[in-house]
Amino acid sequence: MMKRLSFLILCTLWLDGAVSAEPLTTLQQAVRYTVDQNFSLRASAQQLATAEAQVGVAESARSPQIVLRYGVQASDNPLDAFAASLNTRTVKAEDFDPDSLNDPDVSTLFSGAVALQYSVYNGGRTEADIDSAQGNSNAIRLRHARFLQRLAFNTVRAYYASQAAEYGVSIAKDAEAAARRHVTTTRQLVQEDRTVKSDQLTAEVNWSAFKSLTTQSATGLKLAYNRLKVAMGMPQTQPILVSPLSLKPIPVQLRDIGSYEQQAFESRLDLQALQAALDMARAQIRSAAAQLRPRVDLVADATLYRDDPLVNEPSWRVMGMLSKDLYTGGRTRSSVDAARSRADTIRYQLESLRQQILGEIRDAYDRVEESRVRLEIAQGNVAKARRNVKLISERYGQGRTILIDLLGAEQRLVAARNEELSAQQSLMTHLAALRLAAGSLDPQALFGDQDTIQ
Numbered sequence: 001m002m003k004r005l006s007f008l009i010l011c012t013l014w015l016d017g018a019v020s021a022e023p024l025t026t027l028q029q030a031v032r033y034t035v036d037q038n039f040s041l042r043a044s045a046q047q048l049a050t051a052e053a054q055v056g057v058a059e060s061a062r063s064p065q066i067v068l069r070y071g072v073q074a075s076d077n078p079l080d081a082f083a084a085s086l087n088t089r090t091v092k093a094e095d096f097d098p099d100s101l102n103d104p105d106v107s108t109l110f111s112g113a114v115a116l117q118y119s120v121y122n123g124g125r126t127e128a129d130i131d132s133a134q135g136n137s138n139a140i141r142l143r144h145a146r147f148l149q150r151l152a153f154n155t156v157r158a159y160y161a162s163q164a165a166e167y168g169v170s171i172a173k174d175a176e177a178a179a180r181r182h183v184t185t186t187r188q189l190v191q192e193d194r195t196v197k198s199d200q201l202t203a204e205v206n207w208s209a210f211k212s213l214t215t216q217s218a219t220g221l222k223l224a225y226n227r228l229k230v231a232m233g234m235p236q237t238q239p240i241l242v243s244p245l246s247l248k249p250i251p252v253q254l255r256d257i258g259s260y261e262q263q264a265f266e267s268r269l270d271l272q273a274l275q276a277a278l279d280m281a282r283a284q285i286r287s288a289a290a291q292l293r294p295r296v297d298l299v300a301d302a303t304l305y306r307d308d309p310l311v312n313e314p315s316w317r318v319m320g321m322l323s324k325d326l327y328t329g330g331r332t333r334s335s336v337d338a339a340r341s342r343a344d345t346i347r348y349q350l351e352s353l354r355q356q357i358l359g360e361i362r363d364a365y366d367r368v369e370e371s372r373v374r375l376e377i378a379q380g381n382v383a384k385a386r387r388n389v390k391l392i393s394e395r396y397g398q399g400r401t402i403l404i405d406l407l408g409a410e411q412r413l414v415a416a417r418n419e420e421l422s423a424q425q426s427l428m429t430h431l432a433a434l435r436l437a438a439g440s441l442d443p444q445a446l447f448g449d450q451d452t453i454q
Helices: 001-015 025-036 039-064 078-087 098-102 125-191 197-232 256-265 270-291 332-395 404-438
Strands: 063-076 107-121 294-305 314-321
Touching: 001 404, 025 125, 025 197, 039 107, 039 125, 063 270, 078 098, 078 107, 078 125, 078 404, 125 270, 125 294, 125 404, 256 270, 256 332, 270 332, 332 404
Parallel strands: none
Antiparallel strands: 063 107, 107 294, 294 314
16 A cells, blocks of 8 residues: 555656645655655766766767768969869860969869768777776766765655654643643642642743743754755655654664674775776876877768869878877876876875775764663663652642652653653664665665664
């Protein structure tokens, strides 16, 4: 049933490109929406399409280039006029008269040509340019995949925050309802002369405090939903409702931290993207160095000439050319130096990223451990606080304690519940962060309900 709901939602979004009438209710749907609808991801995909097209541009240099030309020329230049007669094969004896040669009439020449140009050898520049384009394409593809992982993580984090905000509102409402009951009770007791006025005032102040907490929680929920929509790429006007959060023990089975570090070095897509960029830079060095070598080009063309638009006097030629730049003002050497500098820059970036990855792994690993301990303590404290409220409430009903003790116990229960909520949100978020840091977060797997990491 849930799969059908997801399918219908996605179809509606695909058809109208706007707002779905159905709110999203699961983390899987939120991640899928991010993958399918986020405009930042679409922009990244277009960069990848551009890079792949540039590979085709580079590979085209392997093929001969065929050019079709058609032109018309009018000139009274002596050389042009005599060449027009030669090309159209209309030379006459009188054309060699000095007066005709020195002061010809205006000649008109129509020409049509098909030319073939082929680079036989260019020092390996073509292959280097292809390698460079492929390296760039690989780097952008890997960066795009890593960007997708980050977007998915941002959605997961924002989704958990929205769930926690929803639950926080319920905690505040429970506390406000209890405080309201105390106000009602103390007012009745004051009227019956069974308690003092200060108890009623204390209860009313306590109620006001929890009403303020409810207002803050409601605003926090709105902000959490706003951030979730931003993470997903969803219009702010579109309704969304996250599934209820279930506070429960989360089994955590962490491996040795070294295994996560090794996994990251093997799996992190941004690390692979930098390696691909380094391959591109090395290819650019070869391409720049190829300009120092000689080049061999083959040119063949067939041309038709006539002194009217319907050209029909054919001629052809085949030519091989050997060329080498002897002096370019230092341009070639500077190009090689610039390419080497880019490669060195990327090497340093690789080392920097490796250090950053180690930091991210350790940070997420330690945060998971901290959150796990916090959650265990908080869950125990909630049970104790509930028991304490029950006991003090019974004693207060028997007249064996004062109202302030009961209110204090209820405030401690609210604090314990909020700490439990915060610890669980932190644990869930940092488990996802550890997946992201290790390079194992797979948006397509819809991992949202997998609370155990191994």
